Structure formats: structure tokens, C-alpha cells
Amino acid sequence: MGVGPLNASRYFLVGGAGFIGSHFTDRLLASDGVDRVTLFDNFSSGRDWHFDQHAADPRLSVVRADVHDLKELTAAMAGHQVVIHLASNPDIARAATEPAVDFDEGTLLTHHVVEAMRHTGTERILYASGSGVYGDLGEVEAHEDRGPLEAVSTYGASKLAGEAMIAAYAHMFGLSGRVFRFGNVVGPRQTHGVGFDFVRRLLDNPSTLPILGDGSQSKSYVHVSDVVSAVLLANEWEGRIFQPFNVATGDYVTVKEIADLAVECVGLDPASVVYRFTGGDRGWKGDVPIVRIATERIRSLGWVCKHTSREAMRAAMLSMVGDARLGLL
Numbered sequence: 001m002g003v004g005p006l007n008a009s010r011y012f013l014v015g016g017a018g019f020i021g022s023h024f025t026d027r028l029l030a031s032d033g034v035d036r037v038t039l040f041d042n043f044s045s046g047r048d049w050h051f052d053q054h055a056a057d058p059r060l061s062v063v064r065a066d067v068h069d070l071k072e073l074t075a076a077m078a079g080h081q082v083v084i085h086l087a088s089n090p091d092i093a094r095a096a097t098e099p100a101v102d103f104d105e106g107t108l109l110t111h112h113v114v115e116a117m118r119h120t121g122t123e124r125i126l127y128a129s130g131s132g133v134y135g136d137l138g139e140v141e142a143h144e145d146r147g148p149l150e151a152v153s154t155y156g157a158s159k160l161a162g163e164a165m166i167a168a169y170a171h172m173f174g175l176s177g178r179v180f181r182f183g184n185v186v187g188p189r190q191t192h193g194v195g196f197d198f199v200r201r202l203l204d205n206p207s208t209l210p211i212l213g214d215g216s217q218s219k220s221y222v223h224v225s226d227v228v229s230a231v232l233l234a235n236e237w238e239g240r241i242f243q244p245f246n247v248a249t250g251d252y253v254t255v256k257e258i259a260d261l262a263v264e265c266v267g268l269d270p271a272s273v274v275y276r277f278t279g280g281d282r283g284w285k286g287d288v289p290i291v292r293i294a295t296e297r298i299r300s301l302g303w304v305c306k307h308t309s310r311e312a313m314r315a316a317m318l319s320m321v322g323d324a325r326l327g328l329l
């Protein structure tokens with residue numbers, strides 16, 4: 001089944017006050033064709049300073065509420081055309097001690113979002129899934145049509161369940177969905193992640209850097225501005241009612257290389273910092289140490305990734321150092 005052009009002007013960002021959401025807010029409000037942007041967020045990791053610069057823009061509204069509250073979510077969503085769904089537990093390692101967290105703060109939230117869309121007749125969902133849906137494939141490059149998929153973390157399982165729910169609602173209830181399997185996303189206003197941890201730790205203690213695993217974990221780090229471009233481009237695409245897209249750089253950096261970059265961005269002499277590796281091939285239970293992601297599908301729509309993993313990581317860490325000096329980190 002296919003879907004025609006949308007010409008959307010009213011966007012509803014679930015989890016919009018967080019890191020990635022704040023960049024969608026910037027990009028959408030910079031566009032003439034956009035009449036309304038609503039952020040729906042419980043501020044568990046969202047921050048007011050992420051959208052302060054738009055406080056005077058009458059097109060922006062902020063609803064402080066929780067996606068668990070379906071009634072409130074439905075009322076706030078009414079009148080919008082496109083949902084960008086970004087709310088979930090951001091901490092993959094948390095499930096080792098709280099196994100239900102990715103169901104409660106992942107799968108269930110996505111069910112509420114599509115239910116609210118069904119009640120309000122909202123047409124399109126753009127869903128922040130993740131490369132975690134592919135599980136642990138080692139050096140094998142993951143393509144969107146690969147299957148069966150075997151998650152190795154409850155985070156990956158909740159993203160996979162969210163995608164399945166969106167596909168089913170698209171076929172049963174007339175909405176359309178694009179789901180995005182991002183690599184690691186980095187950039188200004190980041191709220192978590194390996195670069196974020198390294199910068200914070202080095203600012204705290206410039207002589208020793210604890211590193212989870214053996215430092216050889218190797219993944220793609222995509223700049224948030226490239227992610228926003230990919231998602232909004234796929235939103236314009238006239239194609240199937242449900243379609244997954246991988247979004248990653250096509251190149252990879254190791255955790256040890258990120259540590260070296262963090263030392264440089266914080267302005268330290270490399271000889272003065274001791275790395276303390278916890279050992280083992282992965283950082284935590286459910287971590288996927290090697291991630292390889294095929295990106296031909298999104299590139300075939302005309303998407304150009306403007307930053308390599310290394311450039312994206314450097315820009316992100318320099319901005320974190322700046323935020324820390326302003327007391328924002």
C-alpha cells in the first residue's frame with residue numbers, strides 16, 4: 001500500500017524537549033511552511049534551555065505531561081498532522097537491574113502514541129527506533145530488509161516492538177509510518193552517550209579516565225543535524241505506508257579513539273591521562289560492540305551525510321565542553 005504527499009505544517013514532538021527533539025524544533029521553526037510545533041514531554045531528561053531560544057515564537061507550544069497519560073496525550077495531539085516520536089528510556093544498561101524499564105518506558109509509550117493517533121486521526125508517525133533492532137551481527141552489515149531480527153537487549157526489543165506496532169496500526173487504522181534505525185546520534189545538547197560520559201569524567205578528574213570494555217567497540221556516530229535532515233527527507237517521500245530507514249555515517253570509530261578525541265577536546269595533554277579499562281569486549285549487558293549499518297536506502301532519496309563519525313564526535317564534544325563551562329552540562 002502506498003501513500004501520497006503530505007504537505008504537513010503541524011508537528012507534534014513526543015519527547016520533544018530532549019536532545020534530538022530540540023534539533024527538530026530548531027529545524028522546523030526555521031521553515032516557513034510550518035504553522036505549529038508542539039513539544040509533549042515529562043522533562044525526565046528534557047530541558048527548558050533546549051528550546052528557550054524559541055520562547056517568543058507563537059508557533060511553539062510546550063505540554064508538560066507524561067505519555068503514560070493517554071487522555072492528556074490524545075487531547076494535546078488533536079489538530080496535528082505529523083508525530084515525531086522520541087520518548088523512551090535512553091539508558092540501555094538500566095535494564096540489567098530494572099528489566100521492565102524498556103517495556104514501561106518504551107513499548108507501552110509507543111502503543112499510547114499510536115492509540116492517540118488513532119483517536120485523533122493524526123496521519124503520519126516518524127519514529128526514533130535504533131540499530132539495536134538488529135541485535136549482535138558482528139561485522140555483518142545490517143540492511144533494512146534483514147530478518148528474522150534477534151534483539152540482544154530489552155531496549156532493542158522495545159524498539160522492534162514499537163516498529164511492529166506502527167506497521168500494524170498503519171495497515172489496520174490508516175496512518176502511515178517511517179521508522180528510523182539510527183546509529184549513535186551525537187551533537188550539541190546531548191543528554192547521554194559515550195562522548196558525553198568521557199567529557200564529563202575528564203572535566204571532573206583530568207588524570208584518570210575509566211573506560212567500559214576494552215576500548216575496541218566500533219560503531220557509527222551520526223551528527224544530529226544529519227539525522228534531522230534524513231528524517232524530514234523521508235517524511236517527504238511518497239511510498240509505502242510503512243517503511244524502515246537506517247541512518248548512519250557509513251564509517252566507524254572505536255571507543256579508544258573517542259577517548260583520545262575527548263582528551264583533545266577538553267584541552268588535556270594525552271601523556272597526563274591514564275585510561276582504566278574495565279575489560280571484556282563490551283561495555284555492559286546488552287551492549288553491541290560492533291555495529292555496521294547499510295545506508296543505501298536513505299541515500300537513494302538524496303540524503304547526504306555531511307559529517308564523518310569523527311567529525312560528528314569532535315563537534316559534539318567541543319560543544320559539551322562549552323556547555324559545561326556555562327554550567328549547563
Ligand SMILES: NC(=O)c1ccc[n+]([C@@H]2O[C@H](COP(=O)([O-])OP(=O)(O)OC[C@H]3O[C@@H](n4cnc5c(N)ncnc54)[C@H](O)[C@@H]3O)[C@@H](O)[C@H]2O)c1
Nearest residue numbers: 015017018019020042043044045046066067087088128185
Ligand atoms: N541519542 C542516540 O544516540 C539515539 C540513537 C538511536 C535512537 N535514539 C532514540 O531517539 C529518541 C530520542 O533520543 P535522545 O537522545 O534525544 O534522548 P533524550 O533522553 O534526550 O530525549 C527523550 C525525551 O523524551 C522525554 N520522555 C521520556 N519518557 C517520557 C514520558 N514517559 N513521557 C513524556 N516524555 C518522556 C524525555 O524527557 C526527553 O526529553 C529515543 O527514543 C532514543 O531511544 C537515540
